[in-house]
Amino acid sequence: MRENQRGEKGWAKVSGADAIAEFDSVGLRYGTGAEVLKDLDLRLLRGGFTYLTGASGAGKTSLLKLLYLAQRPTRGRIRLFGEELSHAPRAALPGFRRRIGVVFQDFRLVRHLSAFDNVALPLRIARRPESEIAVSVRELLEWVGLADRSAAHPPTLSGGEQQRVAIARAVVGHPELLVADEPTGNVDADMAKRLLHLFERLNELGTTVLVATHDLSLIAATKGAQLMRLDGGQLVDPTGLLRHPPPRTRAAG
Amino acid sequence: MRAFVPALADRRLLPQGGTRLTPWLIGVLMFVAVLVGAAGLAIANAAATVASGAEQRWSIQLPAGGRSMGAVVAAAGQAQGVAAVSPVPDEQVRGLLQRWLGPEAASADLPVPGLIDVELRPGANGNDLQRRVAVVAPGARVQSFPEQLGPMLRGLRTLQGLTFALLVLLGAAIAAAVMLATRGAYDTHRSTVAVLHGIGATDQQLAALFQQRMARETLVGGSAGAIVALVLVLLMLATLDDGTIVAVGGSPLKPLDIILLGALPFATALLALLVARATIIAALRADP
């Protein structure tokens, strides 16, 4: 599976239909302000691992919001999971959101729910049976090393622990796409490495990963990851290899 | 209605905060609504009693003196559709007049008008009766009960309409209270709602969280207010003396009426559910 998605064969389809998300001349402005995203053309490949970087205010969060459907573009077209979103009715959006795991920069845990209930939220929303929920949530809390903190409420958790709860919640529903906004913004280097490892494991299991970050060491540590850079609301591509990457070196090396 | 699987989780999702003013407010409004409703039903019952069978009941009034009484009774008896003719005895008429005119009415010197009650068969009309009576006693007035009671019935119906309008107003007040409370709860839980919305909750699921709570609070407050009001109404009914009950033709409220009033909190809880749902869905439209 991994070879298929990340190996030579997968990348050969760069210009084909195997994209999980495609932006076509996408622009975004908030209210009547200036455009914060301009003429974005991009393609996120299914099974890929992509970093999004750029200066503060460059528009990273805005781009992610378009992806996880917290914003609609003011112009251009977005295709997600092969479907045109421009004309998708409001009622169709929750179905898309359930296929996307989001790690918000500020975690956005529900503070009056336990770690367990926070992680269980996507499954409860999807009306999975409680028995299944109990198994999946416990498994994930264990995976992020928080099995013994499952009854704890977010305010009693450390920043790193909260971050891991947020990540567990983002992936518990086995999303096809994981979007993480500065997921290592306020943890130490060791924790950052651990979290990165989590993302890589997920990616190996088939989830397409997009991580917005300033952390260059993180990017360097992920071999073969694609890199996109935003500057002033536009994708810059100095090497020409960033947005449409060369055949992956990771599988080979 | 149950959007998230266990009911307990619903309550944990949106913990109760702040003062619980809404159930109290709704309780007070419901208390008034039940009293107004009881009054309205009592008035409706009274009007129905007055009007019941009135189509068939006619009366003939002869000018004072009543000399043609016998002829009129005979003529009326032959009229089409007449079931029974019964002259009202003079003493009874005097008795009636006495109430208005004082003791002098009892004096035999005062001529009293002749009164004849006529009962028509169901479905019959009084045309033939009027024609025949007019032949033997041109000065007689032949009237159906509804004609006589018209002004009184109209008064009762107006009162009934007023109580109904009041009930509608109270319903609107409760709906407004629920809407404000829902908006307040929505604002309080905005961040939770945003999280749920962001990870795929539908508008219906989010609305369900609030509508369940508002229905619950309305039911609790409304039931309390309704119970107090109903106890008051029942106490009032219990203190009515037999004479009053006979005069108004039975107890002012029937068992069905009490059940109807008792159902008001449930109907209002349903109203609250719909109002809360509409409020939340409208509020959610602001987000993509």
Ligand SMILES: Nc1ncnc2c1ncn2[C@@H]1O[C@H](COP(=O)(O)OP(=O)(O)OP(=O)(O)O)[C@@H](O)[C@H]1O
């Ligand atoms: N809700 C909003 N309303 C108006 N303007 C906004 C809003 N959100 C972001 N912006 C503006 O859009 C631009 C891009 O913001 P965005 O948050 O996408 O940047 P970013 O790359 O994520 O920055 P950072 O690295 O600091 O998180 C900024 O100029 C910001 O002021």
Ligand SMILES: [Mg+2]
């Ligand atoms: Mg940002």
